[in-house]
Structure formats: structure tokens, C-alpha cells
Amino acid sequence: MSGISREDVAHLAKLARIEMNDAELDHLAKEMDVILGAVARVQEVAASDVPPTSHPIPVNNIVREDIVRPSLSPEEALSGAPAQSEGRFKVPQILGEE
């Protein structure tokens, strides 16, 4: 399966929040074509009667007791923050918010 256009890659890059210039988009579109062409062969054997496996070890119902344990200190929580203010993570303006 091929035919990934630059516009397709641009859309994917937007969904994935990665800035890409035209040269990068062109390059990636070509690579995507090649890679998708190679991996599309999974469809050859993926018959409808084969159940999908999303998890290699079959276990169910792993739950935790509803018990409160100590959180990080706010200093630890914020220790890696690129910017902070008043005990909160400071981030650029979030668009489209009320």
C-alpha cells in the first residue's frame, strides 16, 4: 500500500504535534511509502477468524486497593518544570479556552 502524500504526512505531523518544514515532509512522505509498503504484508495473513492480541501474557482483573499513599512533594512534582509559578506549572497560553 503506498501513495502517502506530503499532505497526509502534514496531517499526521499535526496530529502528533511535530513541526515539520516542506523538505522534512517530502522526505518523510517518501520513507513512509517504502515502510508502509513493507509492513502492509501483515494483511496477507490477518484473516477475520484470527483474534487480535494486544497483550502477550493473558491476565485479567489486576486492581489496587483504594488506599491513599504519600504523593510527591510539590517541589519534587515541579522539579523538572521548564517554568513554574505559585506552585503550578507555567505554560504558554492555551488557545481556545474560555
Next chain:
Amino acid sequence: MTTIRSTAAEMAAALAAGTTTSVELTNAHYAQIEKVDGAVHAFLHLDKEGALAQAEAVDAKRKSGTEMPPLAGVPLALKDLLTQKGVPTTCGSRMLEGWRPPYDSTVVSKLKAAGIVILGKTNMDEFAMGSSTENSAYGPTHNPWDLARIPGGSGGGSAAALAAFEAPLAIGSDTGGSIRQPAAVTGTVGVKPTYGGVSRYGLIAFSSSLDQAGPCARTVLDAALLHEVIAGHDERDSTSINAPVPQVVKAAKKLDVKGMKIGVVKELQGEGFQSGVLSRFHESLDALVSAGAELVEVSCPNFDYALAAYYLIAPSECSSNLARFDSMRYGIRVGDNGERSAEEVMKLTRHEGFGPEVKRRIILGTYALSSGYYDAYYGSAQKVRTLIMRDFNAAFAKVDVLVSPTAPTTAFKIGEQVDDPLAMYLNDIATIPVNLAGIGGMSVPCGLAAEDGLPVGFQIMSPAMRDDLMYQVGGTLEAALLSKWGAPILDKAPVLVGN
């Protein structure tokens, strides 16, 4: 006498006997790192202060007469994708430059509790995506056998550290072969435990359903000793197996495979495999037969689709796992000039913070999960996963373990495959089925390829939760080859001198 060329078991014995101290061992390894790491570049960060403090604490405790865990005081190199509180953890990415996690991964907690001294963090392909360690944002690691060649990947740093005697033990992680393929091309031992055998808590996720941390060492016994330290149930990882850890140390010491049935996977030899790799592989099979094993040829027809399935599942999961790197809470932030929106800053940061391979896989995964394509790509890949598990189940109904060469070739030259992602992906053709099925896999050195004099790895695959079986076979093969060679394989590696 204990030297940096001793095995971890020997170091542990010397520590227990009081003929050396952890501080002495730790300093000796830092001296070697000082000498050779400029050329090898196995480490991204050294935690001398922390390591020596821990070594001193272990020595003091031992001196006071406290009974110590088996590997207490032995140094170790940690792959830079496991969090260690307060110590830089970058995953080989610019994205996490300067990040010091506020918490320990479960593997690190267990290492600390066992008194193991963590020397520093080792280099890797960015976010574990690669087979050569060339995708590190901090420059490649060089193979101690030939500095112009790759040490495998993604855990090239951990494997090279072992081969260059910078550490006797290391931790790696294996999503598609990232422990075993570096072990193969550096002449060291690497083990990918059964999925769920070692906690993933604090292991920075690449592909959650495939990732597994595991031990790296220069001998099978050392790997087993480390395996028992890091394995076991963890309530902070929902996918952690709640069952006793297989007795891998006992198995590694058995040195006996009489009556065992060893399945040779038909699909994992022949075309695409270097001739020197195949001849060492077949010699090793002979050695196992001599040791009393029975060989059975088995066919796993769906393995032909493993690579394709892997390159859909892993990118899909990584596209989601790596979404959190958005510059809001930790990591670098690019382009925040007070005018740009959060969304714009996220995009610029992810453009600068991720390297080309990571971006390639995120875009591929984003595509494979998109509505309209999900069934054809991600969905189909998950079905292939079922078929591969069926192949394994059918094979394990007939044999105890399966074997193959670990990697199709020996170490290639740095730069040789960087522009050809598909060629690069082929390096993991023999290791990937193990990850898809969640079973155990091990690579043991089995000699040097005649054509280039570089190490070859022998892969052993064992059924889920029967990791002991691969240790039994690996230990037996290692002993048989050692008696044939008369010396460990790394004795044949060039001695690195400082510059």
C-alpha cells in the same frame, strides 16, 4: 586476584571473602572508564559521588558483620531509560536533557536494595529506537571490538561497557532485540526475560506491550545472578507476573542438557544471514548435541510476518507513549517567546527534541492508529501477533527451547545503514518474534565470524515463565565453548588503550 576482567560472581566472592572492597572495585572501574570511554562512549552520565557513597555504605555494612545479598558491592552500568532518583535520565534524547527524575524505577530500587553500585547511565538509541546506538542525541557508542563499528542497539552503551570492562554487569531493555542484538555483536550475554518478569515501573516506555528490562553480563551465571535481583512481582506494574521467579541461577549452574529437545527454527537461518554467523551457529548446535541434547527442526511460518507486525505495533504504541513529551511539565522547551501558544511551543519542542528515527516512528504509528487505517495496520499486526504466538505454542509442544542466530550479521560500520531504515530494521529479524510473543530470549556469544573476526550471538528462546530453561541451555553451551576455546571470547578482543 580480582581485576576488572573478573566475572561478577568472582567479584562477589572476593567481596564476601574480604579480599577486595566495593570502593576498590568501584574505583577500578571508574579508572577503566576514564581510560577507555573517550573512545567507546558507553556512558552518558557518571554518578561517581552516588556510586562511591553506596560502595562505602555496602563496605561498612559488610564490615559490621551484616549478611549481604549475593551481588552487594558489585558495580553496574544502567541503561539511560530507567529512572534513578536525582540522576540525569535522558533516554538518549535531547528532549529529556537535564531531567532528573524525582523517583526510582522498581529495577533501580531492587538494585539499590541488593547493594549493587550504579556507576552511571549508558548510551542508547533515542527512546530505544534503533539497532546501532547511532540514534542517540549524544553521539554514537563504539564497539570495543572495532571502534569504527556499531555496538548494536538500542542498548549499545550497556553492551559496550561490558565488552570494554567498564562494568561487570549492566541493565538493558529489550523491545525488539535491544538487549540480545548488542550482546551478540559485542561478545557478551544478554537476556530478555519473559514479559512481566521484571517490572516496567520507571522504565521509560517505547512500546508498552513489548518492552522488558533484563540483565546484561559477560557470563550466563552473572546474568542469572542479576536476573534474580531485578525480577519479581511489582504491584505498581499491572502487567507484572504474580508468580515465583524461575530459578535461573540454579539453572545456569546445571551445565547439563541431556535429554533436552532443542528446536532449530527453520525460518531464522539461511537467506540474509552472514555465512560466518551461520557456521558458528551450527558449530554451537553440534556442541549442544555433544552435551546430550536432541535437535529438532521446527517451522514457524508466521515469523516471516514478525518484522512487519513489529514495525506497526511498536510505532503505534510509541506514538502514544511519547505524546507526553510536550515541554509542559518536564524536559526541554523550545520557542516559548511569550507570544506563541502552548500548541505551537509543543510542536517546536517536539521538532527539536526528537531525532529523525523517533519522528519517523511517531508518524508511522499515528498513521497506523488513524481511523480508517486501524484495522488494516494496527489491527492486522495484532492478528499476526496471535499467529506468531500460535507458532511458538506449537513448537514448544514439541521442544523445550528454540534456538537461532541472534542477529543476521556481525557488527556493521557506523554510518553504513543510517539512511536505510528498512535495512536497519532487518537486524532484529530473529529477535522480534520473542517480544511479540512475550516469551524469554537470551543471546550467548558463540565465537567469531571467520570473515571479519567479529563476535556472533546464539539465541535461545524459552516458553513464558520458563526462563530457567534458556539459562540451562545457555550455561551449558557457554561451558562447552569455553573448554573448546580455552579462554573467554572477550580475551580475543583488542585491548583498548587510553588516549
Next chain:
Amino acid sequence: MALNYDQAVAKYEPTLGLEVHVELNTKSKMFCSCATEFGGAPNTQTCPVCLGMPGALPVVNGRAIESSILIGLALNCSVAPFSRFARKNYFYPDMPKNFQTSQYDEPICVNGYLDIEIETDEGLKAFRVEIERVHMEEDTGKSLHVGGATGRIHGADYSLLDYNRAGIPLVEIVTKIVGGTGKYAPQVARAYVTELRDILRSLGVSDVKMEQGSMRCDVNLSLAPMGSGALGTRSETKNVNSLRSVERAVIGEVIRQSNRLESGERIVQETRHFLEESGQTRPGRSKEQAEDYRYFPEPDLVPVVPDSAWIEELRSTLPEKPSTRRARLQADWSVPDKEMTSLVNAGLLDVVEETIALGAEPTRARSWWLGEVSRLANEREVDPTTLITSAQVAEVIALIESGDLTDKLARQVVEGVIAGEGNPSAVIAQRGLKVVSDDGALMTAIEAAIASQPETAERIRGGNIPAAGALIGAVMKATGGQADAAKVRELLLKHLGQ
């Protein structure tokens, strides 16, 4: 000419869909052990898991699963024999992992229903709202926006994030399409949310406080020309956070959409925000052109596969159904249907029951809550139960029954309580609101009244009893309204020989 609501529903048939998010009242978060308590200092209830730090992994809160199953059972759902979490991928700074761990095509409970009753022109009418699914997910953090509200001022606009609410367990309850309501769509929506709230409260799984956001409602609404049988394009109104707002949001959307359709415009499928002040809606944050959440099964969590023993054990703990309880209370209190429905729809059943339990006579308890207290709450546009407690109402009623307060005085006491002057006794003391029952004091006032209106007094003496009203009024005025009018009348008539 713009259509009003009545004109709109005469021409168009509304179709509803309701999505209710409920915060569970577990002690710890959905996937980590951080506390869920409200109001902590920012980022004090966070850990590597709920901050989405590299390497952190989720583990499901078992109580949250049980609560979700209980909710499903109470809503007559079937519990799925196999259910899973999925990742809903989209970027947003208040969501630490940039995916929400939710449930997608394998929710924990499916196919239920909830029966409600609404008042119609033809009396009470039963209505069944069908439930599509009940699923588990997690809440996001809270952002605080700093800087200019409009436009982007250089260096001034940024946001501050607090992740204490990130990872709070949520249950989302989604109805199937609710049609056939006709003009009663607003009442159906409100009655459904009210009934749902009562059920959730009776289960004890959530605080269900809409004003505080522990229960939030999204209202989907579409219109189709009357009798067309078609399904129109829907809007989804968010931020509807009171029962009253649910009703108002439906009305607002019916009016907005009908007027758009009237003027030949298309309805855009979009998210809108409810505006509390005007009762109208406005377009929400613009979504990406093609929103693609790229759902896939969460690989860090394992499936939830409840066995029938577990389900039956949970079923056995289900409390009395609110509808059963209502029937029981209605019989106990001998309340007519219509009044019972008013009580229920006003969300006053609990407080009335409490007030009666504290000794108040049932009729009085009902009429105080539904009458005076509700009137004052309406004026202030708040929920009556936020104004005064059951104990305070019961105290007022007790004082009326003992003759210490007249109805009129009692209204002043209630006003004082609501004004924050303290409990009824404190208000009475402070405002000096005691019934004047001292005969001597009353007689002085009566004599003064007679003296000032001798002709009226003569007429009464002559048998014109209704004329007494004027003198009674004068006495009441003189005593500042604190006299018991009946008593004044009795004394006056006696004094004038009647």
C-alpha cells in the same frame, strides 16, 4: 420575527442525548494512590503516575471498578463479561500523558434504562430513558489563565496548571437517543439528571454536587421539522452544572437552533458552552478539522473480566431504589402525586425526609421547603439546600408548632438564617422576633386601638364582626407584627362584648 420556545416546539421536534460525567468519591485516584480530597494546595496531590512522568505506570483502583458496576446495575445495565481500557489520544496541556485513559468499544456496562416521571398538561407521565453505556475514565488537571482575556498581549498571556484533579476517577453515563419528548424535552432532561443524581447518591459512589463539578452534564440536542421523522444535526452543550441549567440549556438550544433553521441556516455539529447568566450557549473551543483520537487498547492495563459471583455480590448491596423509596415516603406522608413530583424534581426529597425525621410535621416540612425556601432560592438562583439546613427548618417549624412564632415571623427567621445571621434561635434573639403573647401588653394595644377608632368599636359592639379587621390591623401594626392575630381577635371581640 424570532421564534420563542412555544413556537419553536410547535414547528420542530427535539431529540435529546445526555452524557453525564460523575466523579467517584474514592479515597485515591483512578490509577495511582494520590488523595482525591478537594481543595488541596496546587500540585500537592500528584505523583509520577498522575503527572504522566516518563516511566510511570497506571494501576486501576478496585473500588472505582466496583462503583462503576454498581452504577450499571442500578441503571438496569448488563455488566460486560469482558471490558477494557483504551487510550484516547489528543494533546492538551491539562492532560499529563496527552492521552486520556478511558473506555472505548469495550465499556464496563451497557444497555440499561432509567424510568422517570414528568408533569404534563395531562398530568403525570412516565418516560423511559435508555442508557447506552457506562464507562470509566479519568479527569484532567485544572488550568488557570493569566493575562489579557482577549487578544494576545506580548509577554502577558500564559496558563498555570494544577494536576491535583488529574486522574480523579470519572464514570461517564451516556444515554441512547431520547426522542418523543415533544415540548417536554427540558423537563425530561432535568428529570433524568435529577433521578440519576438521586440514584448515584443512594449508591454512595459520588458526592454528585453539580455546583462543585462532581457531576457534570453535556446536553446533545437536535431538531427536526415536526412530523418529518428525520434526525437533525446535533450540538453538544458542555458546562451545564445545575439541574436548572440542564432545563435552561435545552430551552436555549431549541430556541437557537429553531431560529437558525427558520432563517435557512445550517446547524453545525459542534461543542458549545452554556452561559449561566443568559441561559444561552456559545461555540466552544474549535476542534481540529478531523478529530482523530486514535483509540487503542491500553497496553499498560489488563482487561476487566467480572465473574458472575462478583457481580451478584455487588448486586446484593444495592440500596433501595429511589423510586421505591419515593413510593414509600409518599404513602407515609400521604402526599398527592403532583406535589411528590414537585418535591422530587426540585431535589428536595432528602431534606424534607431529614426535616421530618427531626420532628417536623410532614405537611409543614414540605410546604416550607417547597414554598418559602424554594422561593428565596429561586430569587438567588441557587439550590434551596445550599441556603438552609434541615435542622434549621425543623427548628423553625417546632417554634411555629409551639406558638412561639407566627408564620409571618417564621418567614423573617428563615430570611435571617439565609442572610447568615445564624441559627433560628440566634436570629430570633437578635431581631427580637418573639410572638407577643402577654395578654396585658396586648390589651394595652387593643385599648389604644379602640380609643383611636371609637366609631369602628361601636360598629363591632353593634354586631358588625367583620369590622374587627381594621382594629386587629392597628394592633398588629402597633406590635410590629409580633402579635398572634388570632389571639388579638379573640381578646378584642371579648372586650367589645362579642
